[in-house]
Amino acid sequence: MILRDDCSALDASDELSSLRSGFRLTDGEIYLDGNSLGPVSEATSRRVNEVIDTEWARGLVRSWNSAGWMAEPTRLGDRVAPLIGAQPGEVLVADTLTFLLAKLIGGALELRPDRHIVITDVANFHSDIYIVEAMAARAGRPMTVKAIDRTTLDQELNDDVALVLLTQVDFRTGEMLDMKSITQKVHAVGALMLWDFAHSAGAVPLDVTGCDVDFAAGCGYKYLNGGPGSPAFIYVRTKWQSVLQNPLPGWLGHARPFDFELKYEPAKGMQAFVTSSPSMIALAALDGALDVWDHVTMEQVRAKSLALTDLFIDLIEDRLPGVFEIVTPREHEKRGSQVALRHIEGYGIVQALIERGVVGDFRDPDICRFGFTPLYLRYIDVYDAVERIVEVMNSEMYRDPRFTVRNAVT
Amino acid sequence: MILRDDCSALDASDELSSLRSGFRLTDGEIYLDGNSLGPVSEATSRRVNEVIDTEWARGLVRSWNSAGWMAEPTRLGDRVAPLIGAQPGEVLVADTLTFLLAKLIGGALELRPDRHIVITDVANFHSDIYIVEAMAARAGRPMTVKAIDRTTLDQELNDDVALVLLTQVDFRTGEMLDMKSITQKVHAVGALMLWDFAHSAGAVPLDVTGCDVDFAAGCGYKYLNGGPGSPAFIYVRTKWQSVLQNPLPGWLGHARPFDFELKYEPAKGMQAFVTSSPSMIALAALDGALDVWDHVTMEQVRAKSLALTDLFIDLIEDRLPGVFEIVTPREHEKRGSQVALRHIEGYGIVQALIERGVVGDFRDPDICRFGFTPLYLRYIDVYDAVERIVEVMNSEMYRDPRFTVRNAVT
Numbered sequence: 015m016i017l018r019d020d021c022s023a024l025d026a027s028d029e030l031s032s033l034r035s036g037f038r039l040t041d042g043e044i045y046l047d048g049n050s051l052g053p054v055s056e057a058t059s060r061r062v063n064e065v066i067d068t069e070w071a072r073g074l075v076r077s078w079n080s081a082g083w084m085a086e087p088t089r090l091g092d093r094v095a096p097l098i099g100a101q102p103g104e105v106l107v108a109d110t111l112t113f114l115l116a117k118l119i120g121g122a123l124e125l126r127p128d129r130h131i132v133i134t135d136v137a138n139f140h141s142d143i144y145i146v147e148a149m150a151a152r153a154g155r156p157m158t159v160k161a162i163d164r165t166t167l168d169q170e171l172n173d174d175v176a177l178v179l180l181t182q183v184d185f186r187t188g189e190m191l192d193m194k195s196i197t198q199k200v201h202a203v204g205a206l207m208l209w210d211f212a213h214s215a216g217a218v219p220l221d222v223t224g225c226d227v228d229f230a231a232g233c234g235y236k237y238l239n240g241g242p243g244s245p246a247f248i249y250v251r252t253k254w255q256s257v258l259q260n261p262l263p264g265w266l267g268h269a270r271p272f273d274f275e276l277k278y279e280p281a282k283g284m285q286a287f288v289t290s291s292p293s294m295i296a297l298a299a300l301d302g303a304l305d306v307w308d309h310v311t312m313e314q315v316r317a318k319s320l321a322l323t324d325l326f327i328d329l330i331e332d333r334l335p336g337v338f339e340i341v342t343p344r345e346h347e348k349r350g351s352q353v354a355l356r357h358i359e360g361y362g363i364v365q366a367l368i369e370r371g372v373v374g375d376f377r378d379p380d381i382c383r384f385g386f387t388p389l390y391l392r393y394i395d396v397y398d399a400v401e402r403i404v405e406v407m408n409s410e411m412y413r414d415p416r417f418t419v420r421n422a423v424t
Numbered sequence: 425m426i427l428r429d430d431c432s433a434l435d436a437s438d439e440l441s442s443l444r445s446g447f448r449l450t451d452g453e454i455y456l457d458g459n460s461l462g463p464v465s466e467a468t469s470r471r472v473n474e475v476i477d478t479e480w481a482r483g484l485v486r487s488w489n490s491a492g493w494m495a496e497p498t499r500l501g502d503r504v505a506p507l508i509g510a511q512p513g514e515v516l517v518a519d520t521l522t523f524l525l526a527k528l529i530g531g532a533l534e535l536r537p538d539r540h541i542v543i544t545d546v547a548n549f550h551s552d553i554y555i556v557e558a559m560a561a562r563a564g565r566p567m568t569v570k571a572i573d574r575t576t577l578d579q580e581l582n583d584d585v586a587l588v589l590l591t592q593v594d595f596r597t598g599e600m601l602d603m604k605s606i607t608q609k610v611h612a613v614g615a616l617m618l619w620d621f622a623h624s625a626g627a628v629p630l631d632v633t634g635c636d637v638d639f640a641a642g643c644g645y646k647y648l649n650g651g652p653g654s655p656a657f658i659y660v661r662t663k664w665q666s667v668l669q670n671p672l673p674g675w676l677g678h679a680r681p682f683d684f685e686l687k688y689e690p691a692k693g694m695q696a697f698v699t700s701s702p703s704m705i706a707l708a709a710l711d712g713a714l715d716v717w718d719h720v721t722m723e724q725v726r727a728k729s730l731a732l733t734d735l736f737i738d739l740i741e742d743r744l745p746g747v748f749e750i751v752t753p754r755e756h757e758k759r760g761s762q763v764a765l766r767h768i769e770g771y772g773i774v775q776a777l778i779e780r781g782v783v784g785d786f787r788d789p790d791i792c793r794f795g796f797t798p799l800y801l802r803y804i805d806v807y808d809a810v811e812r813i814v815e816v817m818n819s820e821m822y823r824d825p826r827f828t829v830r831n832a833v834t
Binding site (some may be wrong): 050067072074077083109113120136241246290292294377 | 450476486493519520521522523553554555557558562564571655656671675678683684686704706707709785788
């Protein structure tokens with residue numbers, strides 16, 4: 015039997031507890047949706063206003079040089095790199111996830127010109143599937159996109175596979191895939207591996223170098239807290255940077271952007287994957303949000319994440335036995351930083367919980383998702399959230415029509 | 425002989441003069457580079473902080489619905505529409521100019537599947553040429569991109585031309601093209617017309633409806649003052665919206681984004697051209713910047729723009745006869761909202777002027793560009809700018825090595 019006092023004791027000894035004050039959270043509300051949109055940090059607000067009030071307002075056009083705007087996509091890339099185990103110069107921050115995937119997919123398919131298959135996961139986030147299909151359709155040769163059951167990957171891999179695109183943590187179930195063994199298998203047939211880190215970056219330790227990952231992309235607005243529609247990031251292993259072509263070339267990716275040359279010649283390194291300049295204001299929001307990682311290691315975050323999700327699962331099983339199917343794997347090595355509970359009334363449950371001050375989200379057809387971000391969540395938050403879930407379930411308030419009528423987003 | 429007092433008198437009777445106080449400008453500095461990056465408006469700063477402090481910080485993920493984030497690209501599109509003569513529902517704000525051009529070019533080439541030529545202008549901004557070549561290379565059929573001398577367009581047009589992409593105001597010379605007659609000629613051979621409004625939107629009156637324009641795109645950070653790397657906009661004439669396919673499809677362009685369907689089905693109208701969600705913070709900056717257009721008509725802006733550029737040209741000719749070649753056309757109907765002066769020492773001249781508090785910019789090989797934005801520039805600013813140009817030219821300070829050694833951006 016876990017008591018609230020036990021949770022308070024865990025908070026008292028939590029070495030990450032001081033980070034919470036850097037985030038703007040609403041008193042009494044427990045935010046378990048940082049896996050969808052992370053909250054505002056004080057550093058984000060400060061950095062955005064610095065860009066507006068000083069760099070833009072006073073520096074004006076000169077800030078492209080004097081404030082280093084030209085280099086922001088690579089500078090921020092180098093700030094993200096340690097979170098995924100990349101080397102300096104291997105990560106770029108720009109655009110949004112889908113555009114970045116388009117660049118990587120388009121470029122990767124040209125590196126395997128004699129192959130005709132792209133494999134992805136039928137459970138992948140749907141827009142990953144849209145963009146892989148769109149880029150395959152424009153590859154200049156017949157390509158087949160196979161959206162498979164990922165457990166059958168071994169059977170599907172063969173020497174006609176050009177590229178495999180998988181999301182490392184499943185957005186519905188929170189299951190984490192074994193990046194190293196899968197990448198090895200993909201390489202064994204001569205294919206290239208592209209990982210989507212949307213639900214991984216800032217949530218779980220990643221080692222793209224040790225896992226020999228070719229390409230990766232992730233988004234800035236979930237566990238990185240960069241704000242709604244934040245710029246995203248891509249990783250290109252150093253060995254590919256000289257041969258991977260950006261299929262969406264732009265001004266700032268040119269080797270000499272201010273020579274205004276009619277012929278495109280890519281810049282060296284990750285700069286070639288810049289198309290237009292991303293918004294400096296949007297980059298500033300992410301820049302500020304990344305400050306927290308100067309004070310914490312990914313290993314510390316992971317340890318607390320597992321403790322929080324273990325606690326949540328234990329409490330749910332203890333307090334509401336048999337009420338939910340716990341979809342997220344029990345095994346630590348297969349778990350991201352969220353817990354998904356399946357319930358046929360999931361939609362109403364999530365809405366009722368939001369009204370009770372526990373913000374999670376719902377994914378069709380029956381998944382209640384709860385994200386656990388160790389940077390600002392306390393053990394007592396987990397305890398109190400489960401208390402409120404118990405109240406919602408016991409009262410059956412989730413059946414109320416004001417919770418069951420659907421609107422667009424939760 | 426024009427006197428400074430004459431300019432003061434013009435300012436005293438200027439019906440736009442009250443708008444200047446809404447912008448953050450540095451005392452003593454004359455900013456003639458709003459054609460490259462517009463300045464900060466108070467409304468921009470206010471709106472960005474409203475999104476951060478209220479919509480994001482308090483609303484968190486709920487703001488996708490409650491603050492209308494899902495609809496921001498189309499809502500802002502409807503704010504831009506009147507500036508280009510478009511109807512509600514024909515403009516979308518998102519991404520950056522090059523990505524938006526990629527979508528329009530990719531989509532347009534599929535509407536003319538039996539044609540093999542794309543025409544653009546060899547004097548076009550170079551990244552327009554890069555992206556048209558990149559999309560033509562992925563059209564699924566052999567395509568030829570012709571970057572022509574635009575004065576030879578008549579000879580180049582034939583029934584194998586799929587698409588013509590021209591920039592309506594030349595970024596170097598400030599020459600404005602006749603949108604109506606060129607669009608007619610392009611349509612006469614059955615080709616489609618795509619206009620780049622990078623140097624037009626907010627600078628000159630545009631009438632996409634009256635000119636029967638098929639597609640257009642423009643950027644948000646020049647005369648629209650949306651900030652460095654601001655989201656851009658596209659226009660798709662209503663009749664094309666049901667058939668033009670977005671070649672870079674994404675989550676938020678789906679007809680039912682929260683049904684998470686594996687098959688892409690485009691939303692109706694401009695929403696289909698959203699890929700990922702743009703940054704809400706970046707959109708907020710542009711949103712605030714657009715407020716000024718609630719208080720001024722494009723016709724008022726045009727009248728003052730021509731008066732300012734006339735004054736500048738007259739003063740340059742009067743005070744520095746024969747020193748510069750005035751590249752920008754004298755005829756009002758051929759002039760945008762900038763004046764370009766050619767001088768072999770142009771680079772050093774621009775740098776020396778910046779030090780003297782007149783911010784223009786330089787474009788290779790010998791163009792000094794001066795942008796005139798009626799929203800915040802006064803007639804005395806034009807007078808004083810020319811005074812300082814006279815000082816720089818007479819002193820020959822532009823020959824000083826600290827002005828002639830090149831750095832990346834001016």
